[in-house]
Amino acid sequence: MLQIKDLTVSRARDGYPLISKLSFNLHKGDKLALIGAEGNGKTALLRVICQPELAASYLQWEGSISHKPWRLGYLEQECSQALLSQSVSDFILPYLEDADIFRQAGQLDLDPALFYVSRPLSQLSGGERMKIRLLALIMDRPDIYILDEPGNDLDLAGIAFVENLIQELQEPVLYVSLDETLLERTATGILHIEQIWRRTEARASFSGLGFRDYQKAYLYNYEKQNQLAAKAEADYQKQRRRHLEIQDKVHRDQINISRADPSGGRLLKKKTHAVKSTGRRMERQYENRIKRTDREDLLDFFLADMPGLPNDKDLLRLELEQLRVGDRLLAKDIRLHVRGNERIGLTGTNGCGKSTLLALIRDQLSERRDLS
Structure with a gap:
């Protein structure tokens, strides 16, 4: 239903890389959690998918994004100024004909009397605003849910509602969260965005594991790869020292033969060629070795x-x-x-x-x- 292929995203003002060659598919029933440290491009990715016109004002990207004819429902992390200035009653009015909104409001522990107040959304608490916006999104009944930190500012009833919503939805859900409990209970897959090597390189990893299993696999693979990389480096340095010793011996033999036995030069020339060929092969293998990797803390409190x-x-x-x-x-x-x-x-x-x-x-x- 949502297909991302070879997507690379960077900041327009300086070309700073946020996402590199990301590919994934989101199907019916998928609950894909987008995780990563603050500033790594999670919201940027959602904006490119859901609001490309707005994203183009500060981001640049290449690759393909396909979701048509399926309708996206996007819950932004923050309210726009235009939305904040709108009254609660005007915002929720288009959805009041659907009686289900009152049932959903009860599960959110939200007083329906709030639907009829003329105060702007800016005068609600952060949690009340989030609940009102969640209700509007649900009543809009999109084909694909895109949620940017839906648990922000919510009380316990609201967090329980979001958890149950993600679990029960048949539509695919792509969501950002830093709540480990929510991730553990809802995610059927993980999309992990990182900035590694002192934030000079973007890396995105997709996994079909749940959150806890992904954590374990991530740390295991990180340690295992660095162990193999250290062994590969040690083996190379040992081979290189041995190769230099052979190279020095051949060079000394070449000098001695040139002086004492010029007719033996042809045989030594073949040996010199073989030593150089071995050296080139070693360097090619070194370039293709298992390299050391870097990581960010999954969640840093x-x-x-x-x-x-x-x-x-x-x-x-x-x-x-x-x-x-x-x-x-x-x-x-x-x-x-x-x-x-x-x-x-x-x-x-x-x-x-x-x-x-x-x-x-x-x-x-x-x-x-x-x-x-």
Whole structure:
């Protein structure tokens, strides 16, 4: 249904390579997860497939992309400014005639009353916006789903909905995610985009394995290839030293024969030719040897590298009677005490005030001179 053949993508302004000679097919029932580090070209690939006119303003590519007559449904990672300025009611109105939207909203834990508000989408929480956009995409019923980090900003109910959606869809799905649990539970194949050798070379790998099996195979193949490459290099250096010794001996014999036995020169000439031929063959084999490979971390979570703090250091004491945005009461009676190296997860439904609370905490901590 979706066919990509020999696709190479680079940035238009400087030719920086993002994707090199990528080929894959997406068929009915496939759940292909697109993984890779930030900035490796995952969104660029989806844009080239779904929005080539927009992508042409900052990307250049060659190769073939075919999906017609099948209709693509694209969930972008971020909302456009035009969409953010649109009211929720205007955005969702075309889909309200389908009663299934209310069932889907219930599974998303989204209040249908939100469908009728006149506030622009920019005034919704990130999770509420994502849920509204997911609903619109589902109601549009595309033939192929293209999802760019669909779990972003979602609460637990929303993440469970996305997981179930990907699992249950009969249509093919190509999606970006950094959520290892979601990847493990949904992916039937992996498309891994990397920037290797200090981000000078683009590499794309396609696998029909699930996420955990792909992780294991990826690390095994990486270590195995580098072991074989190290052995090939050691064998070559050993052969090269031996070849140089033979070459030096032949050269000395050539000098001695030229002086003492000119008639033996013809035999030595053949030997010299054989030594040179062996050297050329060795160099050709060396060029075609198993070469050392490079890799990126599959998923890199930065908290593990943060410097530690004394366990008894007071970081935050927050007492808040009410948390509001304008005239909306989001939460009340908040008491939060954070010390040292504690890791505290903040959970709740979309729109309940998590981001608002974090912004308040950030503002308080930014005034602390004993924290950097």
